Amino acid sequence: MLDYIVVGLGLAGISFCEVLEKEGKSFVVITDESQQASQVAGGLYNPVILKRFTMAWKAKQQLLDAKPFYQSLENKLGVKLDYELPVLRKFASIEEQNLWFEAADRPDLDYFLSTKLLPNSNPVIDAPHGFGQVKYTGRIDTAALVRSYKSYLKRTDSLLEESLDFDELSISSEQVAYKSLTAKNIVFASGYGLKQNPYFGYLPLNGTKGELLVIHAPDYKEEKVIKSSVFTIPMENDKYLVGATYKWKDKTNEPTEAAKNELLEKLQTFLTCDFEVVGHVAGIRPTVTDRRPLVGRHPEHENLYVLNGFGSRGVLIGPYASRQLFDYIENESELDPEMNIQRFTKKHFPN
Template sequence: MVDYIVVGLGLAGISFCEVLEKEGKSFKVINDASQQASQVAGGLYNPVILKRFTMAWKAKDQLENAKPFYLNLEEKLGATLDYELPVLRKFASIEEQNMWFEAADRPDLDYFLSTNILPNNNPAIDAPLGFGEVKYTGRIDTRTLVKLYKNYLEKSGQLVSESFDFDAFTTDGEYVTYKSITSKNIVFACGYGLKQNPYFAYLPLNGTKGELLVIHAPDYKEDNVIKSSVFTIPMEDDKYLVGATYKWKDKTNKPTEASKNELLEKLKTFLKCDFEVVDHVAGIRPTVVDRRPLVGKHPEHKNFYVLNGFGSRGVLIGPSASRQLFDFIEKNTALDLEMDIQRFTKKYYSN
């Protein structure tokens, strides 16, 4: 008997497992690694939507929760995960510069947006109008995080590496049983895999395919995240992440030549040095019609829960949403109405 079964081990599953461990709850994780959104994510934490110069949903509060969360994971797993990096937004016009200054005067945004226009000192970048700097940003190495956390759970005997088999899952109303595992609660944190879940498939999870490139560019010599029509994020050994695409029809994890060409075309509009593509990855982001997470309890089964719909902001949302779900289950505290799945239950759910 355990307190929880957690299905999925991406950013949502890891975040919730961390809360469970901190609160002394026993759990088992079922994971088949079929959903790759967390592993192929850029891992960028940036509270500002740079297309419109607006704050992302509750991003400041999420960032305050996320920073100590990842610091604790670094100590626990013995690895660097959080790389603090400024994000430099390349200006395409004088109008964009003016919009930046207007945005920097707004509450909340003034904390993150520097009012100093940074000149471009990198000969490998075409940016005659300079950059705006977003402060307190960085990258979480999500690929390393998922790998090390999986190893951590394997060593403690808490991980079952297999696809969740709904034919081997039963409930008596009080407890749930998966094969030989009996639990008080089950939390589905399986990303886009939720579409195959017979209990929560009614939720309007869209799924957006994202593709990233890894380039090797020894002459780039850039230590900041550069955001133009695509972003470049520095890694180790003169490598950079380049992304990302947003495709709504293709629901496979297979990289495509079309998206690769799209990324390269946009990259070449500002990158003026030679580079080589050394990797190309894809995954399906769990996105929702209203761009809010899907968190809460099944309308009929009292101990079935969902933690999903983080989209491209799982690095920021995961820790806060996981804590909210745990407190909702264990302390009966209300969920944020904007993320509570009750907002969709009446419209979409039928027996």
């Protein structure tokens, strides 16, 4: 009998598998790749919400967990994943500059926000008010991570590539059985696919569609992440990621012309050089009404668990939430109440 079945192979599933492996637990992953959010994500890790100059939820602790986590994955998979890149926030006005310096005096934020105003030195960027720099930021190549981890699981015979058929799932107090597999526990880390889950479908997972462009801009010559009304993230060979959109009604993984036009319009408010669009991708972020993850045990089945709802911050939240869930299952540790699904359970399971 396995220790775990893990459903989903995005940032949540991979993060949890890594904890299981480090702890010597046996597992098999079931994935159908129906959810694209991790593969098409910008992968930016940035602890600061740059729209409001505030800290993201528990971001400092998550960053401390994430850096060695991805370093370990790089060594294990033999692939470059972590690209350390400063993030420059373009100021729209003198007032924004002042708000930045006020924020840089706050506890926690003072660690990440540089108090040195950076004048614009890139001739193809329109930024008369300059930039503020966020420190200790970068990008995880999430597409390379998913691709490499999938190959690793195939080599270790730990991957089942199919859509989970819930009619084939049998649950008892002693075990979970799926076709020929039996395990002590099952963890659903299936992103927006959780909406079709008969056990956890009651959770308020909204799903927010995000679209990204890839542009080829030989004259841009920018080595830092620029954040304005959209961000640009440097890649190889004069290519840049441009994103992202946030749409709540469309729940498909199909790129749209409307989102492409929206991104281009915003990009051209500050980028003045010629460029060519060479890529366009879309995915559904697993977002939650209260902007906190969905982690915990099913109220009626002791061996069913969920690890979900990371939104646009899965790169940072994944390692933190996965360790919390493992310790909760195996060591009876308390889950962080802000992400424990018990906050939504009483309404649906009053007893």
